[in-house]
Amino acid sequence: MALAQDQPWLKDRRYTEGIGIRAGDLELHPGIAAEFGYDSNFFRRAEEDQASPDDIGPVGSLRLRITPSFSLSTLSQQRHEVTPDAPPPDVEFRAGIAATYDEFFPVSGSERGQERLSEQRNVGGALDANLTILPRRPWSAILDASVGRTIASSDIGISNQSFRRVHADAGAELVWTPGGGLLDWRLGYRFMGTFFEVDEYDSLTNMQHVLRTRGRWRFLPSTALIYDASLGFVDYPNPGAQHASHPLRAQLGINGLVTSSFGLLAMAGWGASFYTPNGDGDVVHDFDSVIGQLELKWFLTPNPSTDPAAATLALSSLSAGFTRDFHDSFLGTYFERDRGYLKLTYFFGGRFLFIVDAGVAAHVFPEIPEANAALVQHEEPWTDVRIDASLFGEYRIGDSLGINSTLRYGNNISSTALTVVDEPANHLGWQQFEAYLGVRWFM
DSSP states (O other): OOOSOOOHHHHOHHHHOOSOEEETTEEEEEEEEEEEEEESOTTOOOGGGGGSTTOOOOOEEEEEEEEEEEEEEEOOHHHHTTSTTSOOOSEEEEEEEEEEEEEEEEEESOHHHHHHHHTTOEEEEEEEEEEEESTTSSEEEEEEEEEEEEOOOOTTOOOSSOOOEEEEEEEEEEEEOOGGGTEEEEEEEEEEEEEEOSGGGGGGOEEEEEEEEEEEEEEETTEEEEEEEEEEEEEOSSOSSOOOBOOEEEEEEEEEESSSSEEEEEEEEEEEOOBOOSSTTOOOOOOEEEEEEEEEEEESSOOOSSOGGGOOTTSOEEEEEEEEEEEEOSSSSEEEEEEEEEEEEEEETTTEEEEEEEEEEEEEEOOBOGGGTTSBOOBOOEEEEEEEEEEEEEEEETTTEEEEEEEEEEEEEOOOEEEBTTSOEEEOOEEEEEEEEEEEEEO
16 A cells, blocks of 8 residues: 655654644644655666666665645544543544655666656645544444545556556444443445556556454453454456456454553454456466464553553554565555564654664565466566665654654565566566655644
8 A cells, every 4th residue: 555645754643743723622733844865766676677778777866855734623632631521522523634745856877767767756745534423422433535646656666657646545434332442343434546647557547445344342451352354346447457356354353461561462364355357268366365463562661551552652662563464466466465573663751753663574476377468478476575674763842843864775675577568577676775854843
């Protein structure tokens, strides 16, 4: 899944906002940020491909990003806590908008590649809204929607073009929490659409409809049984080599605090993809196997709540875990992802925020059959090793000004070279390094 913004502080509202400006029963949160740094391989191309006259190879550049943002919401929980006896509101609402202008200054790589990268200057952004009706009541409902534009490359390194795309997401969820919240049951629907702007990738435009039920039952003060099941309907309006599918997932697990300092999340279940052949003689490969997640979390600041999901930003933590799942692939049908990860979030003194996130994953691709070689020629099954690591640090000067730094590294270790129809072979191995220094003002 791609996000409209890749700045860590913009992904999570816990890091984004300050105290805000109160206007009656509403809170206003304006902000603006600027970042300048280096990107070693925006297109995520292999070194081997640079030898081809038809390819650009890796291109390094300086990069400037400017991001204004604004959000509007009903009063936050922190302000409600000032009057603890007040009844919960009938509705809670939040909406936000952000835009990011990207400018590239190429400093290395082929002349053609530098020209291509200079043309990537553009504006991405995101708009989202969330409405909760009758929050913290036995029956409540949640409505949300978002739309975003992403300026990014393909993470599979098979193109010299940008993967510019628009994401649309909307959903509704009915929530039942009887017995003071010991049981939490949810039933919802979600629409997700990805619309590619470049004609070359028109066949990858897709729309998904998902029916989902999830919830938890707290059978001990600090332990809950959790479940999650979904059925999706994925369609490609302009299919090329892509296949419609009906992904099914069902998981059952446990989430709890072993002590006030240690939490455990364990989920396991089954997933199946159910791809639909595009015609007679079409061969499809389906995922049909175990999925799940295992995570151990150490709260550096002990969790004062008995609810393992109640951790706040002030609770610094170290997590180690493993996930296994499947995803639609732009090469063939799906890929299986088995990823181990570590994440450290440390916030202290109300001034310094430090986030480290690193993981190693095996991306397992099934065979691309000869009969389906409309875009990519036949290829035997293969496995790529994906390494990712990021470090984000921010020092907050006062309550509304922060200086931050972001380091990010990615490496797709692969010996596979795919032959795209009418094009030279594309090596899937690549590595990328990014480093940014920024400043932001927020309320």
